[in-house]
Amino acid sequence: xxxxxxxxxxxxxxxxxxxxxxxxxxxxxxxxxxxxxxxxxxxxxxxxxxxxxxxxxxxxxxxxxxxxxxxxxxxxxxxxxxxxxxxxxxxxxxxxxxxxxxxxxxxxxxxxxxxxxxxxxxxxxxxxxxxxxxxxxxxxxxxxxxxxxxxxxxxxxxxxxxxxxxxxxxxxxxxxxxxxxxxxxxxxxxxxxxxxxxxxxxxxxxxxxxxxxxxxxxxxxxxxxxxxxxxxxxxxxxxxxxxxxxxxxxxxxxxxxxxxxxxxxxxxxxxxxxxxxxxxxxxxxxxxxxxxxxxxxxxxxxxxxxxxxxxxxxxxxxxxxxxxxxxxxxxxxxxxxxxxxxxxxxxxxxxxxxxxxxxxxxxxxxxxxxxxxxxxxxxxxxxxxxxxxxxxxxxxxxxxxxxxxxxxxxxxxxxxxxxx
Amino acid sequence: xxxxxxxxxxxxxxxxxxxxxxxxxxxxxxxxxxxxxxxxxxxxxxxxxxxxxxxxxxxxxxxxxxxxxxxxxxxxxxxxxxxxxxxxxxxxxxxxxxxxxxxxxxxxxxxxxxxxxxxxxxxxxxxxxxxxxxxxxxxxxxxxxxxxxxxxxxxxxxxxxxxxxxxxxxxxxxxxxxxxxxxxxxxxxxxxxxxxxxxxxxxxxxxxxxxxxxxxxxxxxxxxxxxxxxxxxxxxxxxxxxxxxxxxxxxxxxxxxxxxxxxxxxxxxxxxxxxxxxxxxxxxxxxxxxxxxxxxxxxxxxxxxxxxxxxxxxxxxxxxxxxxxxxxxxxxxxxxxxxxxxxxxxxxxxxxxxxxxxxxx
Numbered sequence: 041x042x043x044x045x046x047x048x049x050x051x052x053x054x055x056x057x058x059x060x061x062x063x064x065x066x067x068x069x070x071x072x073x074x075x076x077x078x079x080x081x082x083x084x085x086x087x088x089x090x091x092x093x094x095x096x097x098x099x100x101x102x103x104x105x106x107x108x109x110x111x112x113x114x115x116x117x118x119x120x121x122x123x124x125x126x127x128x129x130x131x132x133x134x135x136x137x138x139x140x141x142x143x144x145x146x147x148x149x150x151x152x153x154x155x156x157x158x159x160x161x162x163x164x165x166x167x168x169x170x171x172x173x174x175x176x177x178x179x180x181x182x183x184x185x186x187x188x189x190x191x192x193x194x195x196x197x198x199x200x201x202x203x204x205x206x207x208x209x210x211x212x213x214x215x216x217x218x219x220x221x222x223x224x225x226x227x228x229x230x231x232x233x234x235x236x237x238x239x240x241x242x243x244x245x246x247x248x249x250x251x252x253x254x255x256x257x258x259x260x261x262x263x264x265x266x267x268x269x270x271x272x273x274x275x276x277x278x279x280x281x282x283x284x285x286x287x288x289x290x291x292x293x294x295x296x297x298x299x300x301x302x303x304x305x306x307x308x309x310x311x312x313x314x315x316x317x318x319x320x321x322x323x324x325x326x327x328x329x330x331x332x333x334x335x336x337x338x339x340x341x342x343x344x345x346x347x348x349x350x351x352x353x354x355x356x357x358x359x360x361x362x363x364x365x366x367x368x369x370x371x372x373x374x375x376x377x378x379x380x381x382x383x384x385x386x387x388x389x390x391x392x393x394x395x396x397x398x399x400x401x402x403x404x405x406x407x408x409x410x411x412x413x414x415x416x417x418x419x420x421x422x423x424x425x426x427x428x429x430x431x432x433x434x435x436x437x438x439x440x441x442x443x444x445x446x447x448x449x450x451x452x453x454x455x456x457x458x459x460x
Numbered sequence: 461x462x463x464x465x466x467x468x469x470x471x472x473x474x475x476x477x478x479x480x481x482x483x484x485x486x487x488x489x490x491x492x493x494x495x496x497x498x499x500x501x502x503x504x505x506x507x508x509x510x511x512x513x514x515x516x517x518x519x520x521x522x523x524x525x526x527x528x529x530x531x532x533x534x535x536x537x538x539x540x541x542x543x544x545x546x547x548x549x550x551x552x553x554x555x556x557x558x559x560x561x562x563x564x565x566x567x568x569x570x571x572x573x574x575x576x577x578x579x580x581x582x583x584x585x586x587x588x589x590x591x592x593x594x595x596x597x598x599x600x601x602x603x604x605x606x607x608x609x610x611x612x613x614x615x616x617x618x619x620x621x622x623x624x625x626x627x628x629x630x631x632x633x634x635x636x637x638x639x640x641x642x643x644x645x646x647x648x649x650x651x652x653x654x655x656x657x658x659x660x661x662x663x664x665x666x667x668x669x670x671x672x673x674x675x676x677x678x679x680x681x682x683x684x685x686x687x688x689x690x691x692x693x694x695x696x697x698x699x700x701x702x703x704x705x706x707x708x709x710x711x712x713x714x715x716x717x718x719x720x721x722x723x724x725x726x727x728x729x730x731x732x733x734x735x736x737x738x739x740x741x742x743x744x745x746x747x748x749x750x751x752x753x754x755x756x757x758x759x760x761x762x763x764x765x766x767x768x769x770x771x772x773x774x775x776x777x778x779x780x781x782x783x784x785x786x787x788x789x790x791x792x793x794x795x796x797x798x799x800x801x802x803x804x805x806x807x808x809x810x811x812x813x814x815x816x817x818x819x820x821x
Contacts, residue, residue, distance in 0.1 A: 360550035362537040363515055364564035365615065371538070374563070378554045 090438070097432035100208040103150050106143065107134045111204045119201055122194050128181040131200075132174065135162075139169050155199040161188040211432035216240075236416070236433075243412040246330055246402075247395035253335040254342040254391045255384065261339075262346035262383070267355070277347075284340045292404045295333040299324040299405070325407025333401045338394055342387040349383030385452045393441050413437060464528065467493035467651055468514065468619060473523035475509055475675075483509050485675040487523070491653065496645050498654045498662040501672030502698070507655050510672075511621050514653065516540050528618065538567075543612030543620040547627055549604045551596040557583075557607050558592035564615040582610040585644060602633045609641065613650065622654045626661065638664050659699050663687065671695050687745075692732060693818040696743040703749070703787050705742040706820065709733050717817055722783045727758050727812035732819045739820040744810060746776075746790040753809035760809045763787060768800050775800065781808060 048056040104111065109130035117123045138144045144166045151158035165187050168174055174183050185192045202220065213219055213226060217234040221227040228234070261280065265273050283291055298304045306320045315321060323329055353376065361371030399414040406412070413433065420430040468491040475484040484506040491497050499507035512518040514525060516537035524531050532540055543564075552560050561579040570578070583589050586606035596604055605625060612620050622641075626634045642665045645652050656662055662669050663683040671678045671686065671694075679686060679695045690696035693704070705726065711718035717730040719742055728742045753760070763781035774790050777800055781787040789808070791800070800806075 354548060354550065356546045356548060356550040357552060359515075359517055359537070360544065360546055360552070361563070362517075363540075363542060363544040363621075364567070364611065365538050365541070366563070366567045367538050368536075370567055375552055 090435075093431040094435055096428050097211050097435055098207045098209060099428060100203065100210075101206045103147065103203045104206045106138060106147050106150075107131065107200070110134050110200065114201050114204065117201070119198055120194075122181075122192070123197050125179060125181045127197075128184050132169075132176075132180045132184065135165065136169055139166060151199065151203070154203055155196060157190055158196065158199070161190045161196075164188050165191070211429045212436065214429060215433045215436050236413075239411070239413045239416055242327075243396055243414075246327065246334070246410075246412060247392050247398075249331060250334045250338060250395045251342075251388050251392045253331065254339050255388060257335070258339055258342035258346055258387065259380075259384075262343045262350055265343070265347045266350035266353075280340055280343050283336065288337065288400055289404075291337055292333055292401045295329070295336070296324060296405055299329055299332065324405050326409045327406075328410075329405035329407070330402050330410035330412075333405050334395060334398060337401060338391045341390045341394060345386035345390065346380065346383040349380055349386075353379050381452070385448070389445070389448055392444065396441060396444075397437060463493040465492045466490045466526070467495075467528055468653070469526040470510070470514075471524045471526060473510075473513065473520045473525060475506070475513060475518065476521045482521075483675050484513075484520075487675075487677065489670060489677060489680065491651060494649045494651055496642070496652045496654065496665060496667045498656060498666040498669045499672055500656060500659060500662040500669050500698075503657060505672040506675040507657075507670075507672045508623060511623055511653060511655050514619075515542055515544050515621055541615075541617050543615065543617035545605075545608045545612045545620065545622040545625045547624045549596075549608040549625075551604055551607055551611070553596055555596075556592065557588070557594050557596070557599070560596065560607060561611050561614050564611065568615060578614055582614040585613070585648075586610045586640070601629055602637060605629065605637060606640075609644065613644070613648070617650070619651045619653060622652065624656050625654075626656075626658075634661070635664075641665065663699070671698060673698070689731075690743065690816065690818070693741045693743060693821050696816065696818060697821075701746050701788060701790075702743045703746060703784075704744075704821070705782065705784070707740060707742065709736055709738045709740055709817065712736055716812055719817060724761075724782050726782070726815065728815040728817040729813045731816045733817050740817045741819065741821045742815050742817050744815045746788045748814040749787075749789055749808050749810040751789065751791065752807050757809035758812045759815065760807065762805055762807055765800060765802050765804045765806060768802060779806075779808065 050056055050059045110127065113127045113130040114123065117127055135144065135147075138147055144162060148159045148162035151162065165184065168183075168187055174180065190196050210220060215236055217229045217237045218226050219229060261276075265276055265280070268276065296303075300306070301320045301322060301324075303324075305323065306315075309315045310317050310320065323332070357375055357379070358371050361375040362368065366374065396412075397414050398412060399418060402410055402412045403415050403418070406415070414437070417430050417433045417437070420426045420433070468489075470487045470489040473484055473487040474482055476482050483504075487506075487510065489510075499510060501507045509518060513520050516532070516535065520533055524533055526532065527540070527542075552563065555563065558579055561582055562575050565575045565578060579592070580589070583591065586609055588603060588606055588610065591599070591603065591607075596607065599607065608625065609622075612622075625641075626637050629637060638661055641652075645665075654662075654665065663686075666683060668680060668682050669686050670680045673694050679691045681689075686695065687700055690699060696702050697704075705719065705721055707719040707721040707726075709717050709730070710720045710725065712730055712733065712735065715729065717728055717733060719726050719728050719740060726742065728740075733740045750757070761781055763779035765777055766780050766785055767778040769776040769778075772793065774792050777789040777791060778785070779787040779789060787808075
């Protein structure tokens with residue numbers, strides 16, 4: 041009893057706990073210094089870029105910095121009718137400054153994204169300001185409203201007010217085919233223009249089926265690998281790993297050779313009389329091509345975790361199952377299969393997450409109906425240069441993966457995953 | 461009900477894995493109902509292969525195995541109804557103790573209440589009541605072993621096979637488990653076929669022991685006879701300790717023969733020698749040779765002590781006797797103990813009936 045509460049001292053009278061901490065402090069510092077480079081590396085290459093991506097995806101500071109006085113005055117405006125003289129005045133001075141800096145064009149482009157028609161009216165206003173046609177002595181509101189009739193339309197001023205906050209979620213909404221409506225509420229884009237949602241669903245669908253195909257094909261292979269004698273299993277293992285060592289591009293290209301309409305597979309089908317020569321099925325530039333190529337490419341990621349788990353299952357367990365009266369199927373289903381679940385979990389998670397962000401293969405063999413969300417991200421990074429939108433979609437993908445991981449953890453338990 | 465003396469029968473069984481070497485050669489073995497029979501032998505002697513053939517995991521290359529008069533060579537393992545305890549226990553790690561024990565009953569579609577009853581009975585047999593909901597990993601090695609034994613018995617099999625089940629346990633636990641398994645066998649009367657390479661385990665537990673070597677049963681007899689009357693020098697060597705002399709028979713009559721060693725002659729009991737001039741290995745248990753024998757023994761020699769090793773309950777003395785410096789003597793620890801000093805000369809004697817002239821090594 042008393043020994044629990046009584047402080048234990050070392051021989052020189054220092055409390056044991058203190059002494060222990062002191063003795064271990066050096067080791068702790070050493071351990072930290074050992075992992076410090078990796079920690080630094082992670083921060084520089086992972087945490088920092090993702091943070092940068094996030095801030096880029098919600099950043100809307102450009103226009104906030106362009107029209108500081110306007111937004112200040114607009115705070116007093118209720119946004120229902122045309123703004124008062126003060127707002128027009130503030131806008132005029134902000135605009136004049138932009139004209140001097142020759143940045144008015146950027147403003148026009150930015151506002152045009154918010155509401156069509158801004159580009160031309162800012163250009164008109166620019167010409168008036170350039171020629172000093174605006175008399176600062178009288179009502180600026182009246183003069184601006186005379187420049188173009190849209191300046192008299194309250195919707196355009198509402199659009200300016202909406203751009204006031206330095207941060208916006210507009211890019212995320214766009215990624216889900218939604219946008220901020222005129223009154224600031226969230227609205228859906230027209231049905232025939234909803235491309236992103238289709239892409240997200242297609243990405244999930246393809247990732248799911250690729251995972252399923254990999255599992256169905258990988259399980260028997262892994263079982264064979266784990267049970268064959270060493271000399272055969274090594275050869276089979278090399279067969280599994282060989283594609284792994286070949287460039288992704290080369291593998292995808294070889295699938296293109298196999299699957300195209302004049303390709304090897306189609307030639308074979310025609311040869312055995314399965315299809316007529318003039319109606320060769322299209323197996324590339326659509327979902328079929330994406331499924332086939334991605335399944336083949338991701339198969340090792342399923343086989344390896346399964347193999348490493350199956351290798352640890354003692355063959356005597358199956359024997360025990362059989363000797364106790366279970367048919368081979370019962371012994372497999374009740375004894376062997378439950379023990380491979382950690383490997384199945386690891387393999388499926390690995391393949392699914394890799395598939396969901398796959399890029400090169402769908403880009404090459406996917407065609408129009410086989411491209412995935414990652415291809416759309418790449419498109420915005422390289423073609424439209426809308427980096428903030430690409431960042432937003434990238435983060436949505438990352439969040440999606442994290443959500444899947446979370447659900448997975450709830451269902452299977454991460455502790456049950458065994459990667460090898 | 462009379463016991464079937466040929467409950468399990470190996471009839472001229474051969475087994476080869478690669479078509480070149482026979483691991484089991486012409487095995488002829490009858491096991492009586494309710495018997496505890498041990499297959500004993502060094503590793504690679506074919507004993508485990510025999511067990512696997514009986515369990516159905518290996519098929520005989522030639523010959524038949526019969527269980528209660530029926531040929532079982534073509535019956536798959538799960539239909540044989542033979543319980544088996546594996547070397548590494550082979551408990552299902554993802555099932556609780558209860559589920560492990562219920563497995564053989566569930567696959568037989570036994571009712572839930574009946575399962576509960578049988579599992580409870582099997583667990584009380586190995587005194588593990590209250591462990592139903594534990595996972596195998598939460599049990600000690602000895603407890604896992606007991607669960608494995610209970611699981612092999614829970615569905616009332618006619619035969620239980622045990623493949624070196626105590627190999628992974630420490631010495632004390634092994635000994636207590638030996639008694640426990642023996643008592644379980646005695647109380648329920650199941651036929652047990654036990655495989656081990658540990659001779660003391662075999663001697664402790666079995667009704668009969670089949671000593672395997674080189675794919676053949678060298679001797680099949682009860683423990684006492686196996687120890688006292690080994691029929692060949694392999695068995696003599698493998699079971700217990702023995703002192704050997706290699707020599708040549710120079711004179712032989714009905715129950716005595718004279719064997720000429722390198723530079724002396726000893727009297728021995730002719731077991732597998734028939735005529736003069738045969739080479740032989742004479743085997744003598746260390747405890748059968750006495751120091752300063754009081755009664756008249758027909759072999760009396762003087763040897764020099766080379767080494768004295770204290771073992772607690774007995775002292776082992778290594779002697780230089782009859783030209784061999786490997787002669788071992790076991791002296792029981794008693795109050796009237798002799799002073800044993802290295803390089804002292806002592807008189808040794810033994811009866812010729814205990815010195816068995818066997819086949820030459």
